[in-house]
Amino acid sequence: MTTTITPLIAGNWKMNGVRASLDELTALAGILTTGDAPRAIVVVCPPATILAAVARQGATSGILAGGQDCHPAAHGAYTGDIAAGMLADAGAQYVIVGHSERRAAHGETDDLVRSKAEAAIGAGLKPIICVGETEAERDSGRAESVVAAQLAGSIPDAAGQHDVIIAYEPVWAIGTGRTPSNDDIAQMHNSIRRQLVDRFGDKGQGIHILYGGSLKPQNAREILALDNVNGGLVGGASLLAKDFATIISAV
Numbered sequence: 001m002t003t004t005i006t007p008l009i010a011g012n013w014k015m016n017g018v019r020a021s022l023d024e025l026t027a028l029a030g031i032l033t034t035g036d037a038p039r040a041i042v043v044v045c046p047p048a049t050i051l052a053a054v055a056r057q058g059a060t061s062g063i064l065a066g067g068q069d070c071h072p073a074a075h076g077a078y079t080g081d082i083a084a085g086m087l088a089d090a091g092a093q094y095v096i097v098g099h100s101e102r103r104a105a106h107g108e109t110d111d112l113v114r115s116k117a118e119a120a121i122g123a124g125l126k127p128i129i130c131v132g133e134t135e136a137e138r139d140s141g142r143a144e145s146v147v148a149a150q151l152a153g154s155i156p157d158a159a160g161q162h163d164v165i166i167a168y169e170p171v172w173a174i175g176t177g178r179t180p181s182n183d184d185i186a187q188m189h190n191s192i193r194r195q196l197v198d199r200f201g202d203k204g205q206g207i208h209i210l211y212g213g214s215l216k217p218q219n220a221r222e223i224l225a226l227d228n229v230n231g232g233l234v235g236g237a238s239l240l241a242k243d244f245a246t247i248i249s250a251v
């Protein structure tokens, strides 16, 4: 059985973006609302300080908002952290969890990432669960097994009943201008799909598997056309409306 999945393109602004970035969002909305309607679900994940503004502004142009991380607890004495419910309250519909920049810098384990994804689902958000191998892991032929272990540990059982999104982001491709070959991307996405179907049956057929890591206007068309690539998670190229719109229109 093949399931048709509406592609999803998400922009991860990381720790970039201030109020002035809302002008980029206005420009993006302008591009997306002229001409043909985008064939993808479009999500922007800005820093938390402008999340509510992005959600408000995006509401008029069909651009959805997402957080970049959440805490596993619903509330409590966690200085500096943000609960999934607070992101939802600010207008988010998605939240990135387990990004490699957090796994590496904050020592986030698969268990913690799974707890965050559960918290997101509990708050009515769709978690974008990130996985990906390091360059050393790929060079030693362990990319697929590393990603398989991350998936097994990071995806909550609740994904059988609720929407989750998987983002495959090879760590060595993030912000470097390098990407795996198309064959390597397709092979990894096919392997992720098999694992999702093994675990979640038909539901696993419909789960988005996004590619992330140096996705650019120049390579988006060929990468987004690969088997089981259901969209992208875009870092640097999501900061400029023109580049992000080109990637969206490459779907």
Ligand SMILES: O=C(CO)COP(=O)(O)O
Pocket: 012, 099, 169, 173, 174, 175, 176, 177, 212, 213, 214, 215, 233, 234, 235, 236, 237
């Ligand atoms: O980390 C990424 C998105 O989450 C990818 O970043 P770049 O597109 O800048 O490589």
